[in-house]
Amino acid sequence: MPLRNPSAVVIRGGTVIDSTGSRSADVLIQEGVIATVGSKITSVPAGTVVLEASGCVVAPGLVDLHAHLREPGREEAETVASGARAAALGGYTALVAMPNTEPTIDSAAVVGQVLDLGAESCCDVRVAGAITVGREGRLLAPMAEMASLGVKLFTDDGSGVQDARLMRRALEYASALGVTLAQHCEDASLAGGGHMHEGEWSSRLGIPGQPAEAEELMLMRDLALARLTGARVHFLHLSTAGSLAMIRGAKASGLAVTAEVAPHHFTLTDAEVASYDPVFKVNPPLRSDADVAAVKAALADGVVDAIATDHAPHTQEAKEAPFDEAPPGMLGLETALALALTELDVPVEKILALMCWQPAAIAGLTAEHGGPVAVGRPANLCVIDPAAKWVVDPTALASRSRNTPYAGRSLVGKVRHTVLRGEPVVVEGEAQR
Amino acid sequence: MTVGTTTGTSATGTTTGSAGAPSTIAQADQPRAGRHLLSIADLGAEGIDEVMKLTDSFVEVSSRSIPKVPALRGKTVVSLFFEDSTRTRLSFETAARRLSADVMTFSSSSSSLKKGESLRDTVQTIEAMGIDAVVVRHGGSGVPWQVSRWVHGPSVINAGDGWHEHPTQALLDCYTIRQQQRARGIKSVPTLQGLRIAIVGDVRHSRVARSDVIAFAALGAHVTLVAPPTLLPASLVGWPVDVSHDLESVLPKLDVVYLLRLQKERMIEALLPSLREYTATYGLTRQRADLLPEGALIMHPGPVNRGVEIAAEVADLPASVITNQVANGVAVRMAVLYLLLGSGVDLAAA
Numbered sequence: 001m002p003l004r005n006p007s008a009v010v011i012r013g014g015t016v017i018d019s020t021g022s023r024s025a026d027v028l029i030q031e032g033v034i035a036t037v038g039s040k041i042t043s044v045p046a047g048t049v050v051l052e053a054s055g056c057v058v059a060p061g062l063v064d065l066h067a068h069l070r071e072p073g074r075e076e077a078e079t080v081a082s083g084a085r086a087a088a089l090g091g092y093t094a095l096v097a098m099p100n101t102e103p104t105i106d107s108a109a110v111v112g113q114v115l116d117l118g119a120e121s122c123c124d125v126r127v128a129g130a131i132t133v134g135r136e137g138r139l140l141a142p143m144a145e146m147a148s149l150g151v152k153l154f155t156d157d158g159s160g161v162q163d164a165r166l167m168r169r170a171l172e173y174a175s176a177l178g179v180t181l182a183q184h185c186e187d188a189s190l191a192g193g194g195h196m197h198e199g200e201w202s203s204r205l206g207i208p209g210q211p212a213e214a215e216e217l218m219l220m221r222d223l224a225l226a227r228l229t230g231a232r233v234h235f236l237h238l239s240t241a242g243s244l245a246m247i248r249g250a251k252a253s254g255l256a257v258t259a260e261v262a263p264h265h266f267t268l269t270d271a272e273v274a275s276y277d278p279v280f281k282v283n284p285p286l287r288s289d290a291d292v293a294a295v296k297a298a299l300a301d302g303v304v305d306a307i308a309t310d311h312a313p314h315t316q317e318a319k320e321a322p323f324d325e326a327p328p329g330m331l332g333l334e335t336a337l338a339l340a341l342t343e344l345d346v347p348v349e350k351i352l353a354l355m356c357w358q359p360a361a362i363a364g365l366t367a368e369h370g371g372p373v374a375v376g377r378p379a380n381l382c383v384i385d386p387a388a389k390w391v392v393d394p395t396a397l398a399s400r401s402r403n404t405p406y407a408g409r410s411l412v413g414k415v416r417h418t419v420l421r422g423e424p425v426v427v428e429g430e431a432q433r
Numbered sequence: 434m435t436v437g438t439t440t441g442t443s444a445t446g447t448t449t450g451s452a453g454a455p456s457t458i459a460q461a462d463q464p465r466a467g468r469h470l471l472s473i474a475d476l477g478a479e480g481i482d483e484v485m486k487l488t489d490s491f492v493e494v495s496s497r498s499i500p501k502v503p504a505l506r507g508k509t510v511v512s513l514f515f516e517d518s519t520r521t522r523l524s525f526e527t528a529a530r531r532l533s534a535d536v537m538t539f540s541s542s543s544s545s546l547k548k549g550e551s552l553r554d555t556v557q558t559i560e561a562m563g564i565d566a567v568v569v570r571h572g573g574s575g576v577p578w579q580v581s582r583w584v585h586g587p588s589v590i591n592a593g594d595g596w597h598e599h600p601t602q603a604l605l606d607c608y609t610i611r612q613q614q615r616a617r618g619i620k621s622v623p624t625l626q627g628l629r630i631a632i633v634g635d636v637r638h639s640r641v642a643r644s645d646v647i648a649f650a651a652l653g654a655h656v657t658l659v660a661p662p663t664l665l666p667a668s669l670v671g672w673p674v675d676v677s678h679d680l681e682s683v684l685p686k687l688d689v690v691y692l693l694r695l696q697k698e699r700m701i702e703a704l705l706p707s708l709r710e711y712t713a714t715y716g717l718t719r720q721r722a723d724l725l726p727e728g729a730l731i732m733h734p735g736p737v738n739r740g741v742e743i744a745a746e747v748a749d750l751p752a753s754v755i756t757n758q759v760a761n762g763v764a765v766r767m768a769v770l771y772l773l774l775g776s777g778v779d780l781a782a783a
Contacts, residue, residue: 203666206574206597206643211667276575277582320553322573324595 004433005423006049007031010041014053014383017349018060018372019357027058029379032422037373049424051417053383059352060370061093061380061418063359065153065182065260066236066308067333069125071117072110073102078313078400080114084121085433086311086333086398088425091415093380094124094360094369095333099135100157106130106141111149122418122425122433124380126363128153131170131181135159140170147177152364155182155236158283158328160218162188167222171231180258180362182234185218185243186210186284195324197270197285205273207323212240212291215284219243223250226257234362235259237310239284241294248303258362260308263339264330266295268405278319278326279405282312285328299354300346306359307351309336313401331404334397339406341386341413348386379422388414398431469581469589470769473600473644478651481607487768488608488761494531495764505534508565508774513556513580514592515541515571520735520759521592525568525601528766534774537564552576553583560584565774568592574640588773596638602734603644605765607652609758610689610730619728626653631683633659633715634693634742637666637704641734642693646674659683660715663704680715684724691732692717692742708741715742722747730754 011027016037028036028044064087070078080097087095097114099105105114111127118125129146133139135156143154154174160183161167167183174181191210196202198209219235223246226233238244238259247259264282269289272280280286298304312329319326340351360370368378392409394402418426425432470476476484494502510529512522522538529536539559550558559567566588569577574595581589593599611623630649636642636658649656650673657675658665669676677683684690699705712718717731722744725731731743731753739745748755 198667200668200670203668204643204671206595206640208596209667276578317551317553320551320579322552322571322576322579324573 006047008035008045008048009051009379009419009422009424010044010048011051011053011058011381011383011417011419012041014056014058016058016373017352019353019370020372022349025058027373027381029419029422032379034373034375034377034379037375051383051419051424051427053416055385055387056416057348057352057384057386058373059382059384060356060360060373061382061420062091062337062355063363063365063369064092064095064309064311064333064336065234065306065359065363066262067095067097067311068100068313068329069097069114070313071101072113076400077315077318080117080125081121082398082400083311083313083333084118084123084125085431086331087123088418088420089398089415089429089431090309090333090335091337091382091384091418092123092333093382093418093420094126094363094365096153096363097125097127098157099128099130099155104130104134106133106135108142108145108149111146111151115149122420122431124369124420126365127151128155128157128182130154131156131161132166137162137166140166140173143174143179144177147179152179153182153234153362154179155184158184160184160186160188164221164225168225168229171225171229171233175229175231180232180234180364182236183218183222184236185215185222185238187214187217190214190217194285195281196273197287199270199288201270201273205276207273210285212242212287215240216242216246219246223255223257226250226255230256232256232258237262237265237284237308238304239265239287239295240291244294244298244303248298251303258305259303260306260359261295261299261304262308262310263332263336264310264405266292266299267339267343268292272405273323276323278321278323279330279403281323281326281328282310282330283328296344299344300350304354306362307336307340307354308359309333311399312403313399314403315401316403319403329403331397331399331401334399335392335404335406335411337384337415338390338411338413342411348384379419381419382415383417384413385416386413388412388416390414468773469577470600470773471577471581471589471591472598473603473648474651476600478653481604481648481652484604484765484768484772485608485611487771488604488764491531491764491767491771492761494767501531501533503533504771505529505532505774508534509537509563510534510566510568510770510774511537511539511559511564512568512592513539513559513570515569515576516593518570518593521570521762524759524762525590525592525766528763528770531763532767532770534565534770537562552579556580556583560587566590566770569594571595590769590773593640595640596643597640598644599640599734600644601762601766601769602641603648604769605758605762606645606691606732606734607648608761608765609732609754612757612761613730613754617728624653625649628654628688629657629686630654630689630691631657631659631677631680631687632691632693633680633717635664635695635699636660636693637664638696639693645691646672650674657683661705664699680717681721681724684721685726687725687729689730689732690717690725694734694736695738695742712741717743717747719744719746722750722752725752732758735759
């Protein structure tokens with residue numbers, strides 16, 4: 001393939017936006033590293049690949065804190081390669097693969113397997129390790145062993161750690177390793193197996209609901225444990241107005257906590273479930289109008305640190321079950337940026353902070369990702385056309401699965417090119433491998 | 434009758450005005466009679482009225498020595514029951530047979546679902562056999578909606594989905610109230626307008642309650658839910674109801690008291706302390722039944738837990754119309770099948 005590992009690439013005519021600000025500049029990349037950033041770079045080496053970027057934003061590649069790649073174990077729904085391709089098309093140059101695989105990512109062996117699978121993919125695949133063995137909430141997983149392979153985030157993923165003492169010990173143990181624990185907040189006893197948000201819609205539709213308080217209770221507990229242990233905690237996909245108010249208070253009181261939200265929690269409400277289509281089933285569930293408004297407000301005022309996809313592929317067969325039997329989760333990697341650009345009333349610089357340098361910092365990836373577009377930095381970049389209009393077509397997605405809740409939705413803003421370590425992995429919206 | 438187009442029904446109501454073929458049957462070819470019956474809300478007051486009037490003629494058919502009409506000859510109705518419900522299944526199948534339709538029965542215990550076939554594959558396999566209607570009962574709320582998206586030709590009739598809806602139960606309940614008003618001389622022109630109806634018991638988990646609330650309110654009745662807070666839905670926003678936790682204060686003002694079945698596992702879920710306490714606070718005991726005004730009706734969707742939500746002797750009082758509900762179920766379901774599939778054959782030509 002001609003584009004694979006070219007010695008030089010130039011991105012021409014765009015507006016560079018990074019954590020240092022915004023300026024019109026061309027970007028010349030040589031041997032995978034940014035060589036020149038300046039206006040109208042005219043002298044380039046022979047054979048330089050030219051990526052056109054006029055009218056576009058040139059930014060550090062996006063970083064996703066929360067992607068389920070399904071490999072090993074559920075390759076019929078997604079593989080590391082297909083998930084990485086979807087990520088590249090979504091503008092991501094790095095993602096954190098969640099540990100709810102089969103087997104669970106709870107040992108160096110499985111960490112190594114996923115990292116190996118990701119090494120040849122078109123996105124920088126990192127992994128989150130499990131806090132407990134098998135994500136069963138009983139015994140601590142060997143976090144030091146996994147941390148030695150570069151794992152920076154640990155989480156029991158969709159099974160929030162229910163036992164307060166165990167969570168306390170995990171936070172204490174992790175604090176010596178320089179890693180961050182991330183929690184899916186859901187008090188299992190109060191959630192009681194609810195399949196959607198408890199409220200007006202669940203009551204009308206006759207679907208068992210889980211109250212917002214099931215999320216808020218565990219968040220409240222973990223904020224207390226963060227205070228007790230002094231450990232850093234990252235909160236995954238928060239979805240309720242109450243949760244965001246608590247994060248606001250915790251940050252004001254100086255706790256070292258960070259929080260992410262998912263695109264579906266600022267674009268969809270529980271009213272969607274009236275169709276009984278399990279494509280709208282997700283955990284945490286789609287919430288009320290008031291919760292969606294609170295998520296948007298928290299994104300705008302900086303209480304939330306990151307937008308993370310919670311990309312969760314499932315096969316058609318799995319999603320064609322009755323609503324209460326279908327697995328939760330929806331695709332996200334290929335639509336997240338466009339949804340943010342279309343639905344959020346915040347400037348593009350702010351969206352990039354939420355999807356790029358802030359999540360890079362939480363994941364401990366700033367050496368390679370999310371840093372300034374500057375000479376000497378690794379060339380992990382994306383080029384975004386903020387005015388491009390497109391319609392989500394599930395059959396056109398690179399993911400192996402089709403469970404996007406946005407089929408037919410018109411969006412504004414599209415990834416034009418993605419460059420990973422100097423290699424154009426996406427050119428004019430097409431994956432190159 | 435509901436969402437979607439009217440393709441698939443070829444109801445051309447060419448009735449001739451002889452006995453048993455009232456003019457209302459001609460309405461079967463009105464566009465309003467859609468393809469499916471999923472929610473009672475899709476019918477609205479007018480649609481419910483239409484079914485009521487048609488039911489009158491099928492009650493008459495059922496009283497004949499040979500209670501059978503050729504209205505659906507050549508049509509095939511499948512009962513697709515993923516949840517045990519002998520009563521509802523037999524009621525639908527009897528209704529279909531009395532209309533001369535062919536009936537196929539699918540129940541999950543004898544099905545390929547046990548062999549790992551998906552719900553969608555099961556539905557589409559049955560559709561491929563060439564059928565006209567599928568009557569769906571499932572423990573999961575919303576399954577009939579999913580089925581209606583997967584089939585192209587057949588009508589889908591909701592025979593009860595999870596905690597959500599049971600539209601033909603609501604229709605037979607409305608019919609039974611009107612029938613009793615006529616039979617008991619309570620009202621010369623039967624109507625639910627202004628009636629005071631209490632639905633008592635486990636509303637939270639009840640598809641009957643959800644459909645009945647919609648139907649009763651659509652027809653102008655005033656509905657009160659009587660239950661402990663643990664057995665009410667988490668939110669009643671948008672429900673056209675009042676709520677009471679005091680059955681005895683509600684009973685003297687009622688035209689109808691409608692008791693719901695209480696599942697015994699509710700104690701495990703910490704929704705109730707005990708059956709005994711439930712019966713003591715919300716059961717329709719003989720003493721409480723005496724608080725009902727003259728002429729008030731006692732209803733229950735069945736099967737009855739005698740001695741729990743209703744005392745054994747109360748279930749057998751003249752005010753109790755529980756067996757009438759069952760009897761009317763067949764005629765109401767004949768009316769529904771006829772409206773959805775009717776070929777316009779003269780009902781009098783038995």
